[in-house]
Structures are given as C-alpha cells and as structure tokens.
Amino acid sequence: MNSAWEVVIGLELHTQLATSSKIFSGASTAYGAEPNTQACLVDLGYPGVLPVLNAEVVRMACKFGLAINAKVASRCVFARKNYFYPDLPKGYQISQYELPIVYDGELMIKDDRGEDKRIGITRAHLEEDAGKSIHEGLNQSSGIDLNRAGTPLLEIVSEPDMRSAKEAVAFMRKIHSIVRYLEISDGNMQEGSFRCDANVSVRPHGQEKLGTRSELKNLNSFRFVEKAINFEIKRQINILEDGGEVAQETRLYDSDRDETRSMRSKEEANDYRYFPDPDLLPVVLDDAFIAEVKKTLPELPDAKQARFVEQYALKPSDAAILTVSRAVADYFEATVAEFKDNPKTAANWITGELSAALHRDGMEITDSKIAPADLAALLSRIQDGTISGKIAKEVFEAMWTGGGGANEIIETRGLRQITDSSAIEKIVDAVIAANPDQVKQYRAGKVKVLGFFVGQVMKETGGKANPGQVNEVLKRRLRKG
C-alpha cells in the first residue's frame, strides 16, 4: 500500500441473535422456510398491531456488552428509523438511536506487525431485520418475502480504529468468535447471520482530520471484507493522487468483478427522522439483572488462549487457533483430559489432521467422526512408541473412514512399530550392503544421503521401524568402514 496515505476503517457488524422467535413478535426465526410462512400480522405490519419486546434479546445484548468490557445502559430506548421500502412493512425499522443498550466497549486484536492493538467499540444496539425482495422467477414483477422481517439483530459499531483491511478482518473475526462463544449468534455468514458494512477513508499520514469516507455495504465473508476494503483503498488513493475528491457515498461490493460500485450518494441518502417508538417502553436494566447475566458468561477467547499457553505450555499462535471457537477449544481440552503427556502433540493433531479431515468433509468439529477420547487413545500410542507419527496418520485415516479404535486398527493391521534393535540392525546392514555407491558418497561427506538410507529402511519395514532408532543405527553403521 502507498505509504504516503493512512487508511482509516470502522466497521458495523450486523449479528443475527439466536433466538427462536422474533424480536417483536412470536413468529419463528428459523432459516429457509417457504416465503412468508414465518411472518405473523406484527411482522406484516398490519393495521393496529403492536410490537412486544422479546426479553431474550435484551439478555443476549447485555451478555455481549459485558464480554467486550462495555457499559450496559441502565435505560435504553427503541427508536423508529423511517423510510419506505417494500421489504420494510411498517415503513419504519425499529432500532435504537440515541440510547443504545451497549456503549463504550473495546477489543484487542493483533495489528499487521503482530502487536496487540485496542479497537474501540462505540456501541451495540438492538434492531429488527427487514424482509427480502425477490426478483427471480416472477415474470417481470417483484416478490417480497417477509420471513426475515423482525429477526433480531445486534448492530455492533466500532470506532474508526483500524488501519488496514487485515486489521478489519482481525476485528471482525474476533467479534465473530465472541458472539459464538456467548452462544448469542450462530455466526452463519452464508445465511446472513453475520454481515458487515465497512466505512473506509484515507488521509495523508500525519493529518488529523479524517478523509471523506465511503460505506461499503453487505460484505458477507471475511475474504470479501478484505478484498472490498483493499479495492476501495486503492480507488480512493487513485482519486486523491489524481487531484480529485472522494465522494461521500454508499457503495456495494461486487464479488464477481472484485470491485465496489456506487449505490447512492450523500444527497440521495434518506432523512430517517428517528424518534423514540411510542409503542415500546424504555428498557430499564438494574444492577441485579446485569450481575445475573454476568454469572452466565463463559470463559472468553482471550482468557482461554492465555490459560492454554499457561496450563498446557502451548505456543500463543497454537493457543489462538484452538480458541477461535469454543467447540474446538472444548475438543482440545477433552482430548488432553485423556492424553495428559503431551498437549502440544494434541494441539498439532487437532489443528492439522483433524482440521483437514473436517474441512475435507465439510463438517463441524462437534460432528467429528473421531471423538476426543479416541484421538487421545491414538496419541497415547505415539507417545508410548507403539507406532510412529507417520503410521499414526494411516491409523487416523482408518479411524476416520471406517470407524473403530486406534488400538484395534494397530493390532488388526499389524502396524506396531519395530523397536527391536537387532531386527533394525539387520535391515540396516542389508540396505548398506545393497547401496555401495551411496555409502561412498556419505563417507565422502555428503551427509544428506542419510535421508535416502532412512527411506530405504522404512520401505523395507513398511514404515513400521522407529524412525529415531533407524537414524541412530544408520549413523553408527555408516561411520564404520
């Protein structure tokens, strides 16, 4: 990136809260139903109907506030955001404006140099989602699906504290991880449960005044956030370096073309005419309620990561990977509960083999075909020298595809490691005898050839020889001469 320019990014994250019913009605929030089958009269904005607040969303927002070290408002107010759109049945969205439920929070991320960096969180407020317009397959007309209308959202607004697309993604991932830890959102980005708008501007380094920003709408994957922001940064810098001015506007990211396009300018922006919704009373939260919610907070990613480093002597980077999701962390801890000798090995296997297998089959760790206890049994066989790491991978594959325990597979397939030194010595001698040229090279100082000999021995033993022992015997025998 051009070093003359400083990039300034703030994010708005729309997180769908995982309630079973909507924020102001009793209709279901389940995803994927036939259009308009999950919209009751309240969601349809019928004459005379009134909203009634779902208490669960208040609890969830409060939980989030406590998790980001924010203030939870003792009194917050719902306001109407007025605009006309077919997917907005009432002609206004019930949101929060002047008095949000959560404000003044913060989060630590790693910046581009890997240093800790604080990102301020201005506020998080509750609001209802709108419906969807459908244009395909309707023969010239447009349809409206109001199943999503009234789905509870928590909109999380950051300070403009991020200085690169990478930092923005790091922040977004962290929030994503927290809302899933708190079990207040499933964070499913394909289904739109976690969406991002990014405010992006650039300014000359050292200038205090912020540049004119554009708002990038509806970025629904981490990858698109990064690409859209980077495209936008380049676009803005190009304009400024050509002596132009950046227009304040809302832009849409087109992932097919990897570019952003103007959606509406500041002049075309709505005057939303916010005012307190007279149909809903202010929400008053007392200290006792907040204290009660606090008791339900789980251990959060940062705390868990620190504890993993401390308790299991893991590298911070490994601990970070393991604690991205609560399910992975739980799997790890369940594994090391059965396999106490070497948490590092457990970490490597979970982030390596297991993660790859899950990815390959498109599965979540909670659906893993190998339970933590079974993985622990496999790792114990490596630890006690019954099998090598390489054989272990074969056993892992067998466990994954065919089921069965590690011990059973090792025995039925005869995969026990050869640790009998006289047997290994015999094979080593035979290999040396069969490859005089390579012996000469090795003895002439070309030590790399050792790898060739190890390979030959492993081939002879079907991979079952203990690699450490093979190395040691080979070196001893080759030295003789």
Added chain:
Amino acid sequence: MAGQQQALHTQSLAELAKGLSKGEFSSRELIETLLSRIEEHDRSLNAFISVTADQALAVADASDKARSKGEAGTLAGLPIVYKDIFCTKGVLTTCGSRILENFVSPYDATVVERLSSAGAVMLGKTNMDEFAMGSSSETSYFGPVRNPWDTVRSPGGSSGGSAAAVAARLTPAGTGTDTGGSIRQPAALTNTVGLKPTYGRVSRYGMVAFASSLDQAGVITRTAEDAAMLLSVMAGFDERDSTSVDHPVPDYVSGLTVSLKELKIGVVRQHFDAGLNEQCAARVKDALNVLEQQGASLIEVDLPNLDLSVPTYYVVAPAECSSNLSRFDGVRFGYRADGAKDLLDLYRRSRGDGFGAEVKRRIMTGTYVLSAGYYDAYYLKAQKVRQLISQDFKNAFEKVDVIAGPTTPTPTFPLGEKTDDPITMYLNDIYTIGANLAGLPGISVPCGFVDDLPVGLQLVGPHFAEETILACAHQYQQLTDWHQRCPEAYQ
C-alpha cells in the same frame, strides 16, 4: 311493544341488561329493534360505515339460547357499535379512509375480543374522521356524519359516528378513541357521555394507530353507569400492548355511588378565559353548583400552560402519525393505485389517492417536525412542553380530586364551517387535549343546552381515577335529566 314497558331503544345498557335477565324481551327482539332504527334513521345521519345485521342477529340468537341454559356473560345479548378504527375479524375496517376502503381485518382488536367474549352484540362499524384526524367527522371518505340535534351541523369528531348513533337512540353504546378529545368532544356536542380512560388502561392492540402515545380507547353512552359497565370489561393489561398498564381493574359499577361529600373539585382559572362561549360557561357553572350542593367543594386551580396544549399536540400527534401511516403503501393491503410504472409511482399514487387532505396535511407536518435540523426545535421542544403540561396537572391534583370545566368552547357548528380553517377547528379541542398529553382519564357528561344544542361538562381525574370521575358523573346524572333528552326526530 309491550304496554308500559319503556321503548327498548330508549333504555340504557344497564336497563336492557335487567330486562334481558328478567326475560322481558329477547336479545333478538332488542337487536331487531335497533337494526330497524338504523335502517330507518341512518340515511339522515351517516353514522355507520358498515351495518353487520346478519352477524348481529346470529350472535343475538346464540345469546338467547345460552341464556336459556343459564349461561350469560355480563354483556350477553347487549348491543354495541364500534368506531371503524377497531379491527373486527372478517368485517370491513376502514378507518374512514379510501386507503382502507377494502380492508377486511383478519383479527379482532383486544377491545372487540373482550366485549365479544362478555357477550356484546356488534350492530356495525361507525363513521369517523379519516384515521381519527379531525374534530367534526367531516374528513371521512364515506361522507360527513350529521348531528341528530341539527342535521346541518357536525356531531363533533373524530368518534362522531358512535356519538350520533348513541344520541339518536340507534344503539345505547359505542366505542370510540380519543387522541385529543375525539370521544369527549363529540359526546359534548351530541348530549351523550364520553369516557376516555387513563392512557394504558385499555389495550390499543387492534386499534389502528393515529398517535400512539396519545390514543386511548373508550366509550360513548348515555349514562356514566353504562360507561362503567363497559369499562369494567374493556380495561386491563394486555400482553400484546406494551403500553397497557398492569394495574388492578376495579368494579367500576359498584364504585358509582361513592359519596361526593369530601370531594374537592378543581375549577381551572384558564378555562373561563375569552375563548369560552358565555352561555356554555353558564351551563358549566350551573353544573358545578349542582355538585357543590352535594357537598363537594370547588377550589380554583391553575393550568398555566394550558394555551400551549394545542400547539404541542399539533407537533406530537402529526409526528407520530407520519410514521404510523407509513405502512399504508399499497403493497400488502388496502388501496393500491392501478398501473403504477415503478415503485415510487406506486407509493405516490396509492398514498396520494388513498389519503384525504387532512391526513396529508398532518403527515406533512409530522414529517417536517421530525426532519433533520428541525427535530430539536419542534419535536423535542414539544416533548418538553408536554412534560410541563403534565406537571401542571400533577400540581393541580395535589390540591383537588378532579378537575371540572367545559368540554368544548362552543356548542356544535354547521358542517363545512371550519373545514377550510384548520386552526379554528383545532382550537375546538383546547379543553380536551391536556388530558391526552398527560395521559389522564376524562369524561364528558351532558350539562344543558344553548339554543337547543347540547353542552358538555368535562371531568378529568388523576391517573387511574376513573372511579372518581365516573362516580361524579353518575351522581350528577341522578340529579339532572339532560341526558334523557332526545332529539325530536329520533324519539
């Protein structure tokens, strides 16, 4: 009609309830009588938008059958009409507007649900100012309502249809809604009783919203006793309305006879200022004397910000209505303009054709006062003044139990007289709006005539003091017979 028996259409709900329970007549006879009166007289009044005759007779028959088995709710077989702002399942609910001319509600309002389950029989839906915006019942898409006391005059509004129907003995009772006086003012102008309960006393669920923080459902009857009977059924917390209040519902009927001996009645200095018609003032003073003779004491109180109530109201109410009426967009229900060329055209033409002039005026006013740059100067300031007005009432109620005074500054006016002069029209609500801004209960009770046109006495109480104002109104009615006077053509 049986010999000495008082004609059914002239009886109050309480009297009819007794007659039904004694078996003097059936609900079917009663309902048939009233339906034929509606048939005969509504041409001259235009009080009804829909008459639900078949449904009413079916419910009456069912009620008679249930009664013969010894099952009867408190309102079993008794007639009622609903202002056309209350959603009624399977029945047209127009709000007096073209934009809802074809809207059949898929559900019942809580008020309708409660009255129906107590056994009340709906005769029909009454005409009203469009979306309850008006004080004369002239802004209705279905034409103006006429006052039975003089059919070239307005019955007041916005609940003018219910008021005219009750005054003309087409029904003993009707529901109304009161946002700035829309129950009390038409009651005063038609010689009927109009009760607006405390904000939150009666659920707003299913009442098409005009100004949510001011709207309150109530009743128009000929006696305070009937109003008490109905309120006992309508009142109470509703989990579907977050602004309804979970406050115990007393038996308002048994509270009617509480002694007035110790009652302190506040007389507002500002009520008798220049705007009040002198003869109206005299009728109101006569009424106050009647109450004083019963042992109540009259105490002068101040409502120093009273003159700010109309301008405050005309910021708050339009602001809320501009948002509440956004849902009428031609997309999901109601009127939709034909052949729209795009979305904006659909909105513009559906709303442009669907709403009348007064509704548009208020939507525009409301949109303006909420706009960026004007919000603080109008909406926020109005909310502050609203607090001051509430505080004035609070201060007054430290000294007195009820506030009594005129309901309106003048008797009714000829149709068309004020339609081109909204400000004069708005000033008709000067005495009633304060109770809405402060959320207080108020009642208008007939207290005499000026040039053969009725005048109303208004009683306003502190929050949830419906019992007090009903007792006061009831006992006043025991001593006077104004409410028994019936316009000649409708006897």
